[in-house]
Amino acid sequence: MNWLSSLLRRTRARLDRWLHRPYRTLIVQESLPRKLRRKIVYVVEEDGFVEQAAVLCPCGCRRVLHMNLLADERPCWRLTRHDDGTTTLHPSVWRTTGCGSHFWFRRGRVEWCRPQ
Template sequence: MRGAYRRIHNWIVPPYATLLVEDTLPKQLKRRTLYIVEEDGFQEQAAMICPCGCHSVLHMNLLPDERPCWRVTRHDDGTTTLHPSVWRKKDCGSHFWFRNGRVVWC
């Protein structure tokens, strides 16, 4: 049943939007949006509002010289994938994969 629910949910709810921003994040982030911050042609961080509903802003480092580090893949359909999973080890404790613009809970 979980698989059927997931397929229906993915059909009804559109994927997250991905916005590329220069230098800094906007002061107010939109829900269901993944922001990619670029500076001087380099992707520095990804940010989003936590999908659990706690309203915290999640920041994922994209610079390979720093740890932890995530990779971003942009797909032909306009969606984005982050690798590895995002796991908040404090506060809400959310743990999820962000694949093709969708949150897949662990």
């Protein structure tokens, strides 16, 4: 029985590290892949200009969230790339339909907003 509790403890530790790891940033040219993967922020770049960021909703509903990065269109987010490979989006992301997720995306981590 001792081996079982040891296995569960190791599994829980690995799962915790996997769930709390930061999102990676992947730059794609011209269009998004057909199927997005979890824990990845896709940044679409065309002719040297970033156009949009996309990510699967962190709540688990599997909806693709698109954030416009073009300053002359609204709404617009600002993307900051950090030396450690993570990104920050400003302002917060708020789904007003569906799951209603509202969160900040800072340095590759999701920081949930409290319900109003």
